[in-house]
Amino acid sequence: GIASTILFVYPVMVAVIMAVCFKEKISAITVFSILLALSGIALLYQGDDGKPLSAIGILLVLLSSLSYAIYIVGVNRSTLxxxxxxxxxxxxxxxxxxxYIVRLDFCTQLQMVPSAWLWADVLALAILPTSVSLVCTALAIHYIGSTPTAILGALEPVTALFFGxxxxxxxxxxxxxxxxxMIITAVTLIIIGRSLVxxxxxxxxxxxK
Known part of the structure:
Protein backbone atom coordinates (compact mmCIF):
# COMPACT_ATOMS: atom_id res chain seq x y z
CA GLY A 1 0.00 0.00 0.00
CA ILE A 2 2.77 2.44 0.91
CA ALA A 3 4.73 1.53 -2.22
CA SER A 4 1.68 2.14 -4.41
CA THR A 5 1.06 5.49 -2.73
CA ILE A 6 4.65 6.70 -3.14
CA LEU A 7 4.76 5.44 -6.74
CA PHE A 8 2.07 7.92 -7.68
CA VAL A 9 4.34 10.92 -7.14
CA TYR A 10 5.37 10.37 -10.77
CA PRO A 11 2.93 13.05 -12.07
CA VAL A 12 4.84 15.59 -9.98
CA MET A 13 8.14 14.29 -11.37
CA VAL A 14 6.81 14.53 -14.94
CA ALA A 15 5.64 18.11 -14.39
CA VAL A 16 9.01 19.09 -12.86
CA ILE A 17 11.01 17.43 -15.68
CA MET A 18 8.86 19.13 -18.34
CA ALA A 19 9.21 22.51 -16.61
CA VAL A 20 12.98 22.31 -15.93
CA CYS A 21 14.19 20.54 -19.07
CA PHE A 22 11.66 21.65 -21.67
CA LYS A 23 10.46 25.00 -20.25
CA GLU A 24 6.84 23.85 -20.24
CA LYS A 25 4.62 26.30 -18.39
CA ILE A 26 2.82 24.78 -15.43
CA SER A 27 -0.49 26.48 -14.80
CA ALA A 28 -1.92 27.02 -11.33
CA ILE A 29 -4.70 24.56 -12.21
CA THR A 30 -2.12 21.86 -13.04
CA VAL A 31 -0.27 22.42 -9.75
CA PHE A 32 -3.54 22.33 -7.82
CA SER A 33 -4.62 19.16 -9.68
CA ILE A 34 -1.33 17.41 -8.86
CA LEU A 35 -1.60 18.26 -5.16
CA LEU A 36 -5.27 17.26 -5.09
CA ALA A 37 -4.58 13.94 -6.82
CA LEU A 38 -1.69 13.10 -4.48
CA SER A 39 -3.83 13.98 -1.44
CA GLY A 40 -6.60 11.73 -2.75
CA ILE A 41 -4.16 8.87 -3.34
CA ALA A 42 -2.86 9.29 0.21
CA LEU A 43 -6.42 8.90 1.51
CA LEU A 44 -6.84 5.67 -0.46
CA TYR A 45 -3.85 4.20 1.37
CA GLN A 46 -4.60 2.21 4.50
CA GLY A 47 -1.76 2.29 7.01
CA ASP A 48 0.23 -0.61 8.44
CA ASP A 49 -0.20 0.21 12.15
CA GLY A 50 2.66 2.72 12.29
CA LYS A 51 5.43 0.26 11.46
CA PRO A 52 8.78 1.90 10.56
CA LEU A 53 9.44 2.18 6.82
CA SER A 54 12.48 0.74 5.09
CA ALA A 55 14.72 3.48 3.67
CA ILE A 56 15.88 1.11 0.91
CA GLY A 57 12.25 0.32 0.08
CA ILE A 58 11.34 4.01 -0.17
CA LEU A 59 14.40 4.68 -2.35
CA LEU A 60 13.53 1.80 -4.69
CA VAL A 61 9.92 2.91 -5.17
CA LEU A 62 11.06 6.51 -5.77
CA LEU A 63 13.48 5.24 -8.42
CA SER A 64 10.62 3.25 -9.94
CA SER A 65 8.48 6.38 -9.99
CA LEU A 66 11.31 8.40 -11.56
CA SER A 67 11.90 5.78 -14.24
CA TYR A 68 8.21 5.84 -15.16
CA ALA A 69 8.28 9.65 -15.30
CA ILE A 70 11.35 9.55 -17.59
CA TYR A 71 9.60 7.00 -19.82
CA ILE A 72 6.51 9.22 -20.15
CA VAL A 73 8.62 12.29 -20.96
CA GLY A 74 10.92 10.33 -23.28
CA VAL A 75 8.04 9.04 -25.37
CA ASN A 76 6.87 12.61 -25.90
CA ARG A 77 10.15 14.51 -26.21
CA SER A 78 12.58 12.19 -28.02
CA THR A 79 12.84 10.36 -31.33
CA LEU A 80 10.61 7.71 -29.75
CA TYR A 100 12.94 -10.39 -15.46
CA ILE A 101 15.19 -12.96 -17.16
CA VAL A 102 18.16 -11.64 -15.15
CA ARG A 103 16.13 -11.49 -11.91
CA LEU A 104 15.04 -15.12 -12.42
CA ASP A 105 18.66 -16.29 -12.73
CA PHE A 106 18.23 -16.62 -16.49
CA CYS A 107 14.94 -18.53 -16.17
CA THR A 108 16.30 -21.22 -13.86
CA GLN A 109 13.73 -20.20 -11.21
CA LEU A 110 10.70 -20.33 -13.52
CA GLN A 111 7.79 -22.52 -12.41
CA MET A 112 5.15 -24.16 -14.60
CA VAL A 113 1.65 -22.69 -14.31
CA PRO A 114 -0.32 -25.55 -12.71
CA SER A 115 -3.84 -25.14 -14.15
CA ALA A 116 -5.80 -23.89 -17.15
CA TRP A 117 -7.59 -21.31 -15.00
CA LEU A 118 -4.27 -19.81 -13.87
CA TRP A 119 -3.10 -19.78 -17.51
CA ALA A 120 -6.18 -17.67 -18.27
CA ASP A 121 -5.14 -15.31 -15.44
CA VAL A 122 -1.62 -15.07 -16.87
CA LEU A 123 -2.94 -14.26 -20.36
CA ALA A 124 -5.36 -11.68 -18.94
CA LEU A 125 -2.48 -9.99 -17.07
CA ALA A 126 -0.32 -10.04 -20.19
CA ILE A 127 -3.00 -8.52 -22.43
CA LEU A 128 -5.06 -6.06 -20.38
CA PRO A 129 -2.88 -4.31 -17.76
CA THR A 130 0.35 -4.79 -19.75
CA SER A 131 0.00 -4.65 -23.55
CA VAL A 132 -3.26 -2.68 -23.77
CA SER A 133 -2.18 -0.34 -20.95
CA LEU A 134 1.21 0.43 -22.56
CA VAL A 135 -0.36 1.01 -25.98
CA CYS A 136 -2.99 3.36 -24.54
CA THR A 137 -0.35 5.22 -22.50
CA ALA A 138 1.84 5.75 -25.57
CA LEU A 139 -1.13 6.97 -27.61
CA ALA A 140 -2.24 9.31 -24.81
CA ILE A 141 1.25 10.83 -24.57
CA HIS A 142 1.22 11.51 -28.32
CA TYR A 143 -2.25 13.08 -28.26
CA ILE A 144 -2.37 15.09 -25.02
CA GLY A 145 1.25 15.30 -23.79
CA SER A 146 3.28 13.96 -20.87
CA THR A 147 1.93 15.96 -17.93
CA PRO A 148 -1.84 15.38 -18.52
CA THR A 149 -1.20 11.67 -19.21
CA ALA A 150 0.73 11.33 -15.95
CA ILE A 151 -1.98 13.04 -13.91
CA LEU A 152 -4.73 10.99 -15.57
CA GLY A 153 -2.76 7.93 -14.43
CA ALA A 154 -3.85 8.85 -10.90
CA LEU A 155 -7.15 7.15 -11.78
CA GLU A 156 -5.40 3.76 -11.43
CA PRO A 157 -5.91 3.41 -7.65
CA VAL A 158 -9.53 4.53 -8.09
CA THR A 159 -10.21 1.74 -10.61
CA ALA A 160 -8.39 -0.75 -8.37
CA LEU A 161 -10.58 0.28 -5.45
CA PHE A 162 -13.71 0.10 -7.63
CA PHE A 163 -13.03 -3.52 -8.61
CA GLY A 164 -12.00 -4.33 -5.04
CA MET A 182 -10.43 14.31 -4.86
CA ILE A 183 -8.76 12.26 -7.61
CA ILE A 184 -11.74 12.52 -9.97
CA THR A 185 -11.88 16.28 -9.35
CA ALA A 186 -8.17 16.59 -10.13
CA VAL A 187 -8.54 14.60 -13.35
CA THR A 188 -11.59 16.63 -14.38
CA LEU A 189 -9.69 19.88 -13.82
CA ILE A 190 -6.87 18.62 -16.04
CA ILE A 191 -9.33 17.71 -18.80
CA ILE A 192 -11.20 21.03 -18.74
CA GLY A 193 -8.30 23.10 -17.42
CA ARG A 194 -7.18 24.77 -20.66
CA SER A 195 -10.68 25.68 -21.79
CA LEU A 196 -11.45 26.93 -18.27
CA VAL A 197 -8.39 29.19 -18.27
CA LYS A 209 -13.41 46.67 -21.67
Missing amino acids: KELPTTKLTFYAILFGLSV VLLFHEQLTPRLMAGIL KKMSMLLQMNK
Missing part, protein backbone atom coordinates in the same frame (compact mmCIF):
# COMPACT_ATOMS: atom_id res chain seq x y z
CA LYS A 81 7.73 10.04 -30.61
CA GLU A 82 8.17 9.08 -34.27
CA LEU A 83 8.11 5.35 -33.49
CA PRO A 84 4.78 3.57 -34.18
CA THR A 85 2.89 2.77 -30.99
CA THR A 86 2.98 -1.01 -31.50
CA LYS A 87 6.76 -1.00 -32.03
CA LEU A 88 7.30 1.22 -28.99
CA THR A 89 5.17 -1.11 -26.86
CA PHE A 90 7.07 -4.15 -28.18
CA TYR A 91 10.45 -2.68 -27.21
CA ALA A 92 9.17 -1.56 -23.79
CA ILE A 93 7.93 -5.09 -23.03
CA LEU A 94 11.11 -6.63 -24.47
CA PHE A 95 13.25 -4.51 -22.13
CA GLY A 96 11.04 -5.47 -19.20
CA LEU A 97 11.41 -9.13 -20.17
CA SER A 98 15.21 -8.84 -20.17
CA VAL A 99 15.14 -7.49 -16.60
CA VAL A 165 -15.40 -3.17 -3.78
CA LEU A 166 -17.33 -4.69 -6.71
CA LEU A 167 -15.65 -8.11 -6.88
CA PHE A 168 -14.02 -8.66 -3.49
CA HIS A 169 -16.53 -6.86 -1.25
CA GLU A 170 -13.98 -4.47 0.23
CA GLN A 171 -15.46 -1.82 2.52
CA LEU A 172 -16.06 1.64 1.04
CA THR A 173 -15.47 4.10 3.90
CA PRO A 174 -16.07 7.89 3.92
CA ARG A 175 -12.27 8.39 3.82
CA LEU A 176 -11.98 6.28 0.67
CA MET A 177 -14.92 8.09 -0.92
CA ALA A 178 -13.25 11.43 -0.17
CA GLY A 179 -10.02 10.18 -1.78
CA ILE A 180 -11.89 9.04 -4.90
CA LEU A 181 -13.71 12.38 -5.15
CA LYS A 198 -9.29 30.55 -21.72
CA LYS A 199 -12.85 31.33 -20.65
CA MET A 200 -11.65 33.03 -17.47
CA SER A 201 -9.15 35.15 -19.42
CA MET A 202 -11.86 36.10 -21.94
CA LEU A 203 -14.18 37.13 -19.10
CA LEU A 204 -11.43 39.24 -17.53
CA GLN A 205 -10.75 40.95 -20.84
CA MET A 206 -14.47 41.65 -21.32
CA ASN A 207 -14.70 43.12 -17.83
CA LYS A 208 -11.72 45.39 -18.50
